[in-house]
Amino acid sequence: MENRIERLERAITISGLDTKQNKLQASIKSGDIKSQIGLSDKLSILMINEKGDSSYIGSSSGYSLFSFQGLQWIANKTKWADLELLLSQMTGHYRADWHHGNWCSFQGDIWNPAPxxxxxxxxxxxxxxxxxxxxxxxxxxxxxxxxxxxxxxxxxxxxxxxxxxxxxxxxxxxxxxxxxxxxxxxxxxxxxxxxxxxxxxxxxxxxxxxxxxxxxxxxxxxxxxxxxxxxxxxxxxxxxxxxxxxxxxxxxxxxxxxxxxxxxxxxxxxxxxxxxxxxxxxxxxxxxxxxxxxxxxxxxxxxxxxxxIAVDLPRWESDIDRCRSGRGKFYAFPSLTRLALLESKVHSELYSARSRSKSDEEMLICIGTLDAELQDWKAALPIEVRPDHDIQCHDSSFLSVILLHFSYYNCLSAIHRVPLHLGLEIMDSNIRNCSLNPRLNYSAVICTHTARAVIDMLDFFSHDASPERANLIWISTHYLFCAFLVLFGNILEHPGDPDAFTDLNRLNLVTKLMSPPSATGHLSGYIRTLKTFEELANIAAAFLTCS
Known part of the structure; x- marks a missing residue:
């Protein structure tokens, strides 16, 4: 992409259509583009194990701390030199080792025809x-x-x-x-x-x-x-x-x-x-x-x-049907559909290859707009099921509301990670020079709050060690691990935070509650992932002790 941009700039110059203003704008924008391309590449992960199996995880995933740049940052913060061990753990996952959660009675290839x-x-x-x-x-x-x-x-x-x-x-x-x-x-x-x-x-x-x-x-x-x-x-x-x-x-x-x-x-x-x-x-x-x-x-x-897409969205009917108990049945489908539209815009506008052609200022304007749209979506939800409020709904709607909250927090975090990746200095200079969403000044706080909210949702099913709880754990694995990494990074960045030790307890809660499913099947790949997060929790504990 860098070569393409340079060729385009040369073609414009040769054509005689270039002006001093165009040159200045192209110079500024080209520098922004190159920095964003490099940043996106550094925050993505391509895992290749010794068998040659590979898996790509892009920068919107929330796993950027496992990129090479992220691991370097951990090493610089903690003076922890054993990056090689963590890298080998992360790339040592064999897809064939993964098994299907609690359904451990079947060992074959599930996609083959069965007699x-x-x-x-x-x-x-x-x-x-x-x-x-x-x-x-x-x-x-x-x-x-x-x-x-x-x-x-x-x-x-x-x-x-x-x-x-x-x-x-x-x-x-x-x-x-x-x-x-x-x-x-x-x-x-x-x-x-x-x-x-x-x-x-x-x-x-x-x-x-x-x-x-x-x-x-x-x-x-x-x-x-x-x-x-x-x-x-x-x-x-x-x-x-x-x-x-x-x-x-x-x-x-x-x-x-x-x-x-x-x-x-x-x-x-x-x-x-x-x-x-x-x-x-x-x-x-x-x-x-x-x-x-x-x-x-x-x-x-x-x-x-x-x-x-040329079809209409699903009909938006009454979200809550009131029951005699006062706890209504929530029909999440219309809300989830509209959230998916926002998720699509977040990836397209902030993480796609096309998004890298934006200047830093354009990117921050876009981030502010997406955050405002997400907050409007949240405000339209009935307060009984709205994120950051106590859930008050019928039992049959409870799981869908939990999943809706996880999806909302994931989308919010994906929006506010971007200004952090661009750098606070860039963000502050732009806020002084143009009208931006004021919430951008609190992106780090929003990401930390979101991570805490996700992990605190474990209270809804940490009381039970049943198979159904384990399956809900599997649904929430991505959200919990991403929240873990946000709090881990916050501990290293702000060890003096009054909530640092409480956040450490949250990290330990995640690894504790994620452990039972690994005992229910042949999950060597998952166990390696869990051990990686347990090691990160130990690093955070040692870092706080020494700080």
Whole structure:
């Protein structure tokens, strides 16, 4: 990109269109661009282990302390010289070592077709109806992948002696039952509630395995709206495991299939029923939400170009249905969709290759605008579920509200990390010379507050050592580890902070609560990650003791 910029500048000069003012602006902007390109490269991570396996994590991920520049900063602050050990721990992860959380009874490749004799039989009608109902009551209210009337028509046929022959239906039924079992247990995660003795996680895994055995056919044989919904449901489930790579690949695949079906385009003139039009819209926006969330969390380009979207957002209905208890059911889907649009803008405007063409002043104006839009989004939420307020909602909505808070804090942190990376001196000089969002002057404080808020949310499920709590831990792993790194950096930067030792306790809480899942399966890759964070907590403790 630097060479491209220089060639462009030379071409303008040779053409005779250059003026003194243009030269001055180009000179200033070119310097800004080069510094931003270099900074972005230094804050990204490319991990390559001795087997040659590699994984790229971009600068929006929140893992910049594990970049070479970040490790150098740690070494300079702490006089800790053993960078090589930490680097070997970080690059020693073999994807094959990762296992699927609590679902440890299955050891094979889940994407291979399974012989009929190895599949879990479709359950009895009453069992299926129970967990389909739970799925629609708990999960589908947040991620409305299926239209209830269309799904019920297929379900009735399934037990009428003339079952549908569609592979997409078979995969969908199994995904819905698997999620229904998970939802029954995970929605009881709220403090002071007790889950019942329902089916085991192993059974949920078996139904999920039925669905994944159809993977190849869903891609190439039975390409349909229901196939996209099934793949998206699989990706959602895989976010509750220790393997984010699988969810990343599945989401990208679902996006490509949605494009092939035109889900991002209007279809009012194609004689499609209103129910199917609504489902097409919902499935597209759920895939969009997942794609943009993963994009921001792992610093990788999105599969969806926002400029190609020609459909409306989901209808914004009443967010809270009041119950007799006073705790309302919150329908998070419209709010999550609009947050995903903001996540997309954050990555595009602050972290993409195109964003590096902005001057520092333009970047700071953009940061201020995005922060204001995010605060407007937050203010539009009912106060019962608004971040930085006590959660007061129905138990069935609790998990979706927790995930909404995690996503909000992640987006806020991604916005306010950028001025810190640019440097406080640059930021201060720009604030004196142009009208900027005053919150930019407190970016470091905002990032620290956000990290504390994320870790403090562990109180919602630290009381319980059940498998469902462990699966919620997997969903929150990225947010907790990123928050850990922010507080770790703050301790090294400000050891005299009155909250430094409290923050150290937060670091230890993260490593303590992240430990139980590692005992439930063959998670050598995850265990190495956990050991890295335990080492960082030890470094922070030693640093505070010596300060």
């Amino acid at each position: 009929a004799g190895d599949r879990e039989p479709i359950p009895a009608r009453n069992f299926a109806i129970k967990y389909v109902n739970i799925y629609f009551d708990v999960f589908n209210a947040v991620y409305p992948l299926y239209n209830r009337s269309i799904f019920d028509e297929h379900l009735h046929r399934q037990y009428s002696g003339n079952p549908p022959e569609s592979i997409a239906w078979y995969a969908s039924l199994n995904v819905v039952i698997a999620i229904g079992i998970l939802s029954e247990r995970m929605h009881c995660i709220k403090p002071n509630t007790v889950g019942d003795t329902g089916p085991s996680y192993e059974l949920s895994w078996k139904y999920f395995r039925n669905a994944t055995s159809c993977f190849t056919q869903l891609l190439f044989t039975d390409v349909s709206l229901m196939a996209v919904a099934a793949l998206t449901g699989m990706a959602v489930v895989l976010q509750t495991t220790s393997s984010p790579h699988s969810a990343y690949i599945l989401t990208s695949t679902a996006v490509r299939l949605s494009h092939s079906l035109g889900l991002d385009q209007p279809c009012d003139d194609f004689r499609i029923s209103p129910a199917e039009i609504e489902q097409r819209l919902n499935v597209f926006w759920i895939v969009y939400m997942m794609d943009k969330g993963i994009c921001l969390r792992y610093g990788r380009p999105s599969t969806i170009n926002d400029e190609d």
